[in-house]
Amino acid sequence: MSMELDVFVGNTTVLDQDVYQLWLDGHTVSDAVRIRMEAGALQECEANAEVLHSDTTDQFRTFQMCERLLQSPSKVANQLLFQIPPHRQTMLIERYYEFDSVFAREVLGKKLSKGTKKDLDDISSKTGIALKSCRRQFDNFKRVFKVVEELKGPLVENIQRHFLLSDVLARDYAAIVFFANSRFEAGKRKLQYLSFQDFAFCAGQLISYWTVGAVDNMMEDLDVDLEKDFLHDLKDLKVLVNDKDMLDQHKSLVCAQLRGKIKVFSEMEANFKNLSRALVNIASKLTHTKDFRDLFIDLVEKLIEPCRSDKWTIGDLRLFLKHYSSSVHMLEAFRHQVIWDRYMSVIKSCILKMYHD
Amino acid sequence: MPGKLKAKIVAGRHLPVMDRASDLTDAFVEVKFGNTTFKTDVYPKSLNPQWNSEWFKFEVDDEDLQDEPLQITVLDHDTYSANDAIGKVYIDIDPLLCSEAATVISGWLPIYDTIHGIRGEINVLVKVDLFNDLNRFRQSSCGVKFFCTTSIPRCYRAVMVHGFVEELVVNEDPEYQWIDRIRTPRASNEARQRLIFLMSGELQRKIGLKVLEMGGNAVVGYLQCFDLEGESGLVVRAIGTACTLEKISTFPATATHPNNSSPSKDMKDSPQAAPSTLGCRSTHSSPVHSASSRLSQGFSVSVPTLLFAGMKPRHRSSEVPRARQCRPGFGEEAPGVPLSSGPPTPLRAQTFSSFSPSKSYSRQSSSSDTELSLTPKTVGIFLCPSTPALESESSPLPSAHLPCHLRPGMASRSTTPPPLHISQSDTAMLRKSVSFSEELLLAVSGMGSGGSAGKEAGPLKALLRQQTQSALEQREYPFFTLTAFPPGFLLHVGGVVSARSVKLLDRIHNPALGNTRSYKLLDWNSFTADEPETRDAWWEEIRQEIKSHAKALGCHAVVGYSESTSICEEVCILSASGTAAVLSSRFMQDGPLDTEHRLSRQPLCVFSTGSERVEGDMGSSASLGFEEVVSPGCGFCHIPYDELNIPFPAQLTYCYCCRRYKVPDVLFTTIDLPTEANVTGKGCLIQARLCRTKKKAQGEGNATAISSLLPFLEYELHTQLMNKLKLRGMNALFGLRIQISVGETMLLGLASATGVYLTALPSPGGIQIAGKTPSDITYEQHISTMQKKINDTIDKNKELYEINPPEVVEEIIGSPIPEPRQRSRLFRSHSESSDEVSELDLSHGKKDAFVLEIDDTDAVEDIHALLTDSPTPAGFYSCNTEIMPGIQNWTSAIQMFTSVRVFRLNANLTNQGLNKIFSDLCENLLKSLYFKLRSMVPCCLCHLNFTVAIPEDELIQVAVTAVAMSFDKEQPLENGKQSGEKTLIKAITENDEQLQFNLELNAETSSHNPLSSPKGLSEVGSHLSARASSLEKASPLPEGRSRSLRSNRSYSGSSVAVVKMTPLSFIPGAKIIKYLGIINMFFIRETSSLREEGGVSGFLHTFIAEVFAMVRAHVAALGGNAVVSYSMKECVFMENPNKNQAQCLINVSGDAVIFVRESELESTSVQTQSATTHTSNGGEGT
DSSP: OEEEEEEEEESBOOOOHHHHHHHHTTOOHHHHHHHHHHTTGGGGGGOOHHHHHHHHHHHHHHHHHHHHHHTSTHHHHHOSSOBOOHHHHHHHHHHHHOOOHHHHHHHTTSOOSHHHHHHHHHHHHHHTOOHHHHHHHHHHHHHHHHHHHTOOSOHHHHHHHHHOOOHHHHHHHHHHHHHHHHTOOOOSGGGTTOOHHHHHHHHHHHHHHTBHHHHOTTOSSOTTSBOHHHHHHHGGGGHHHHSHHHHHHHHHHHHHHHTTTOTTHHHHHHHHHHHHHHHHHHHHHTTSHHHHHTHHHHIIIIIIHHHHHTTOOHHHHHHHHHHHHHGGGGOTTOOOHHHHHHHHHHHHHHHHHHOOO | OEEEEEEEEEEEESOOOOBTTTTBOOEEEEEEETTEEEEOOOBOSOSSOBOOOOOEEEEEEHHHHHHOEEEEEEEEOOSSSOOEEEEEEEEEOGGGGSTTSOSOEEEEEEEEETTTEEEEEEEEEEEEEEOOOOOTTOSOOTTOEEOOOSSOOTTEEEEEEEEEEEEEEEEOOGGGSGGGGTSOHHHHHHHHHHHHHHHHHHHHHHHHHHHHHHTOSEEEEEEEEEEEOGGGOEEEEEEEEEEEEEETTOOHHHHTOGGGGOSOOSOOOOGGGOOOTTSOOOOOOOHHHHHHHHHHHTSOSHHHHHHTTTOOOEEOGGGTTTOOOSOTTHHHHOSOEEGGGSOOOSSHHHHHHHSOSOHHHHOOSOSOEEOOOOOOBOOSTTOOTTTTTOOTTSOOOOTTTOGGGOOHHHHHHOSSOOOHHHHHHHHHHHHTOSSOOHHHHHHHHHHHHHHHHOOOHHHHHHHHHHHHHHHHHTSSOOBOOOSOOOTTTEEEEEEEEEEEEEEEOOOOOOTTTTOSOTTSOBOGGGSOTTSTTHHHHHHHHHHHHHHHHHHHTTOSEEEEEEEEEEEETTEEEEEEEEEEEEEOGGGSTTGGGOOHHHHSSSTTGGGSTTTOOHHHHHHHHHHHTOHHHHOHHHHTTSOOBOGGGOSSOOOOEEOTTTSSSEEOSOEEOSSOOOTTOOEEEEEEEEEEEEEEEOOOOOHHHHHHHHHHHHHHHHHHHHHHHHHHHHHTTOOEEEEEEEEEEEOSSEEEEEEEEEEEEETTSOOOOOOEEEESOTTOHHHHHHHHHHHHHHHHHHHHHHHHTTOOOOOOOOOSSSOSSOOTTOSOOOOSSOOOOHHHHHHHHHHHHHHOOOEEEEOSHHHHHHHHHHHOOOOOOTTEEEOSSSSOTTOOOEEEEEEEEEEEEEEEOOSSOOHHHHHHHHHHHHHHHHHHHHHHTGGGOSEEEEEEEEEEEOOSTTEEEEEEEEEEEEEOSOOOHHHHHOTTSOHHHHHHOOOHHHHHHHHHHHHOTTOOHHHHHHHHHHHHHHHHHHHHHHHHHTOOOOOTTOOGGGGOOTTSSOOSOOOEEOSSSSOTTEEEEEEEEEEEEEEEEEESOTGGGTHHHHHHHHHHHHHHHHHHHHHHHTTOSEEEEEEEEEEEEEEEGGGTEEEEEEEEEEEEEEEEEHHHHHHHHHHHHHHOSSGGGGGTTO
C-alpha cells in the first residue's frame, strides 16, 4: 500500500516561504520534514507527519518546476504556467539569487568555470553548506556573469534589470562579477580574515571610481574593466616618492597635521616613507595584470600589516590617510591632483574597510 | 449561411530551441480551419519570432464555425528533412458567434504539444464576421449562449425557463482504430483531441438547435461529459436547461414584456401558490429499502404497482436486439410492440414520453436505483377528497391528440376528468412549444375566471396545480440542471431521486468506419434507425425512471439534475440523480398564465440572480394571501406528498418555522441551499465512503455481479450519511452527490454532501447503540462507552457548528431533544431481499428508533471509526455547495485548486480493510488541503468536489477540485444568532446595487440614473480587456542576442493578466459584468520519459498546471479576468512505470467572465454616470 501519486495545484501557485528556504538550502525532503517538525509545524492545523511529508514533497516539486523560470527571471513575469502575484515573484527571485557570503567568499576571484565547479565538493564540506545549495549559488554566479559580461552599461543596473534583484543583492553580484572578471587574488591565507562583505565593499569602490563605466557609462562591453588611461596615469604618482623633496615636504605636512592627534605618531613618523612608498608603488604597478590581481594582498602586506604590528587604531589610520591624501594638495610641484584624489579616495576607503582583525 | 473567420498571427515567444546547432528556431505557423490552411513566412533564427502576418480569411458555414476549432500549428522549418511540429493551439470560435459574448480573441496563448507540454506562446488575433441567418431549416444555432453555471447567470434575468435539453454524439475512438498501431503517439493524441473538439462543437450546436426550437436563447447548467468506452467508442453527451435570458441592463424592455401584460387579470391564484398535495399518492417505498428490493429483482416493486397498473408494455423494436441486458428473463418480453406503428408525432419528445417509464415491466434497464431521501410536505388543508385516486399529476392530455403520451393506467384511475380547456392549452403548447399562442391565452383567461368563480380554495388550487403540472408534464423530462433558483421558484422539495443502470458496452454502430471522412461525426439520429440508438435509449430509460420516482414523491419536476457514468472494461454504470421538487410555474413555458408579476413590485426581474429580493416576493404573495409563500424560509421544506400516503416511512412534524405545514424529519437534496432557507448554525461537509470487493468476472456475469452489489453499496452509503448527519446534530443534506465507480475487483462509492441544520425541521435524534447479544458484561461496557463517546461527539459537534436551535414546545410527534427510543431506524448490513425488506421497513419505520446495531466488539471499533471523521481544524469550514450558510463577509481572497491522489492497494484486502483505506485516503486528503491552505484562515473550502476512479486494478484515484475563500472573522455575531432572519441572502446576493436600482426604477420610472450604471460596467470591462491586451502586446521579449536591454524597462510590472478561477458561480466582493462564453477544453498529455519528468506526480503536476495556464490564457484572450463555475470533468490517468510511460486526459469547463471589484465599480460608475446619462442603451452588446 502506498501513495503512488500526490499532487496539489492551485490556480495561484501556493508557495511556503519557509519550505522554499529549506529547498534553497539544499535539504532533502525527509530532512526538510524533520526540520519542519522540529520547528513545530505539526501544531499548525492539526497536521500529522504524513500531511507534512506530502506538503513538503509537493512544495519541493513546485520549486523544482519553477527553477527553470527563475534562471531567467525576466520570464517569470510573462510566463503563463504559474500564476504568482508580483510580490511573490520578487520574493522567489530574490531568495533564489541570495547566497551565503561564506560560500561567495570561497569562490571570490576564482574563475567561474567548470573546473571550479569540481571544487564545490570541497567548499561544501568546508563551509557546511549543502552541495546542492553550493551548486545553485555557483550556477547563479556563473549565469549572472555570463549575461552581464556582454552587456554595456552600468554593471549594477544591468544585473538589476536582467535578474530583477534588489539593489543590495545586485551590488553583491556586481562585486562577484567584478572579482571574477578581474581575477583579484582573494584566496591567499593572509586574506582569509577578510569577509565577503569587505571585498564587496572594495569592489563597489573600485567599480564606482576606477572603471570605465565610472567615467562614461555608455561604453561597449562590460564596464567593470578598469580604465586603462587612469591606470597609466597612476605611474605619474611615482614622483611623490621618487622626488626626495616632495617626499620630505609631504611628510612634514602630514606630521604637522597629525602631531598630538594620533597615539602612534612616532611610529607613523618613522614609517612614513615606507607607507607612502607602498601606496604609491601599488598605484604605479596597477597596469601590470599580475600586480593588479595582487592589489588586496599588497594592501594587506605593505600597509595593513605594518600598521597593525605598530598597533594603530582604526581612528589613527583614518586620520593618517585623510591627511596623507589631502596634504598632497599643498605640494606645489605636484601636478596630478585629480589622479591622486581618484586613487586615494578608493584606496583609503578600502584600507579602512579591510583594517580589522 | 456563411461567416467570415479572420485570423492574424502576430508573434511568438519563449519558443523551444529546435536547432541544436544554432540554439535557435526557424519558426512558421500553419493556420487551419476546416480544410483550408494558410501559412506564415518562416521567421528565421529566433526564439521570439515576429510574424506579423496578414489577416488569413476563411469563408465558412456557421455550422462549421460551431463545430470546428481554429487550429494553429507552430512548426520549425527544416530545409533538409520534414518540418518539426513545435506544438498546437486550438481555439474555440464559439464565444465569437454570440453577439453578447466576446468580440475578438487576442492575446498570448500557450503552444501545446501532447508529448512536451507547453512550448512557448503565440500571439494571435481572431475575429468573426457573421451574417444573420434567417434560414428556417438551418443546422446551426449561433447565438445561443451556453453557461456551465447552474443558476441563472448573474447579470441576466430569466424570462422563461424552458426545460431540459440533452443530446449525445458518438464516434470511434481514434485511440482504438487500426491506424493507431502505425502512427505516433503524438498523431494519435492529436487526432483524439481534435475529434473531441469537433464532437463537443457539434453537440453544442445540436443542443443549441433544440433550444431555439423551444424558443430559448440560452442553456444554463450545461453539463458535458465524455464516456471513453474504449473499444466500443467515444460518447460525448450533454444536458442542460434551456432558458430565455435577458440582460439585466436592457431594462426598459421589461416593462413591455408580454408576460407582464398577461390578460389574466382576475386570476388571483397563481399556480405557484397552489402546489399542495393533491398529487400523487405513491407507494414508493422507503428510500433505503426500495433500493435493495429493486436492485435484486431488477425492477421496482412499489412504483409500478400503482402507476403502471394495466399498462401495456411497449418496446421500441429497435432497441430490443441492441441492448444486451444483463438481466435474465429479459428475452421473454422482448418482442414488444414496435413503436413505429404509433402515429408519427411532430416532436421527438413525444416519442420518448411514450416510452414506458420503467424497467419494471420492460425489465430492460437493469439494476440499481434508489431514492435516497425523505422529505418535506405541504398543506394538509387542501387535501383532495379522493386523495389516492385522483391523479392530478397524470397528464390530462386527451389521448386523441397524443396517444403516445397517455398512460392508460393512470388515466383510468383518475376520477375527475381533466377540464377540457386545460388539455387545450396543453395541446397548444405542445404544438407550438415556442412562446404563447393566442389560443393559449384564451384558455388561460377562461381558466382564470373559472377559478375565481369557485369559492373553495381547495379545488381551485388543485386545478391550478394540475395546470402547472401538466405544463411540466407535457415536457419529455421536467428536469432542471439548475441547483440554485430565484426565490419563489422552488416551492417544495421532495427529496433525492436517483436511478442507476448497469449496461454492457457494445460496439457503437458506426457506418463511417472505413470511410475516408472518418472525422466526420456521426449522430445516430441522422442514420438509419436500425442500431445505434442504444446509448440514447439507455439514458431515456434512466430519465423515465427518475421522472417516475419524482412523481412518487408527489413532485412534478426534478431539479439539480445530473448524469454520470462509470466504465470498467465493458461494463458501464449509468447514473442519474436529482431532487424531486414542486416548482412555481412562473418561469415556465406557461409564464403568461401567471398574474403574479403584475402585483409584484419588481415586474419580472424577480428572477435575475442577484437582483432578486425575497422581500419583494413575499410582499406580493402575501398580498395574495398564500401562506406557503409567506414563510419562504421554510416553504421548500414542506412535504409535497400526501401525508396520509407517505411514499416512505418518514416522521412528519409541523414545521418548526411556521407551525402550519408538515415537514419530514430529514431532508436530502442535490441542490444548493436555497437563499431563503433558515439555517441554524453552520454547515459542514459530510462524506460517506465505501469500498466493496467484487469477484473478477467477464461480460454478463460481471454486470450481474455489479448489479447485485449496487443496492447494498447504495444502502450503506445512505446509512453512513444518515449516521454522520446525526452525529453532527444536523437534519438536512444539500448538494448530495453519490458517485459509484467500478473496477475489476471492487466497487467504490463516495457520497458527498453539505449537512446543515434546517430550522424548519425537527432536531435530529441521537444515535443509540444496541448489541445483539447483550449477555456479556464486558460487551455491555463496550457498548456503553461507545454510546458515551457518540453522545459526546454529538455535543461537541453541536458546539462546533453552533447548532443551538431555539427550544420549542413540542406539540405533536417526537420531541426535539433526542430520546433513545425516538429515532428513525437504521439497519446495518441487511441482506434480505426486496419485498421482505420493504415490508420490514414500513413496520420498523413506525417504531421510530435510530439504533445502531453491532454484532461484536470489532464492529464497535469499526463503527466508531466510521462515524468519527476528524473535525476540520480551527478556522476552517468545508462544504460542497456554493457557500457555507452562516458565513457572509467573504474577502476577495480566493484560491481554486485541484488535488489528485492515487493510492495503490495490497491484494487480498477485506471489505473492512478496503473501507478503512479508502476512508483514510479521503480524510488525509482533506487534512492535507487544510494544511496547505492554512495561510488563508479563517476560510471555507467551498464546492469541494471529489471524484473517485479505479484506473487500474488495485489503484484508487481521488481528485478534488474546490475553492478556498477567506472571510472576515469579525462577523456580526448578532446576525449569526438570529437564525430566523434570512442572513444568508445578503451573503449571496452581493449585488445590492442592483436591487436598489430595480427599486429605484420602479419608484420613479423616468429616472435615468440607474440606466447609466450598466454602461459604466461595460466600459470598465472593455477598459480592463484593453489594458490587459495592451500590456501583453508590449511584452514580447527583445531578441536573445540583442543587447538593447537598457530600453526594456518594463521589468517591474507583471505583463500577464491575473485570471481568477472558481468552481462557484460568483466571485466574492466583485460583480460579474459580462459573460464571454463557455470554456470547454480537452487535453491529452503523454510521456515516454516519466522518470525524467519527475515521476507520475511530477508529470501530472505539470500537466494540471499547464491546463490551468491554458484556461487562463484563453480567458484572457477573450478579454476576461475570471472563470466561474469551473470544473474538471475528467481526469483519466494511466501509467506504465515499467515502460517509463504515462498518459493523462483532462477535460475542464467553465464560464469566462469579466468581473469588476465592487470598490472599483462604485468609482467608475459614478464617473460615467456624470458623463453619460441617457445614451446607455447603445453601450450594451458591443
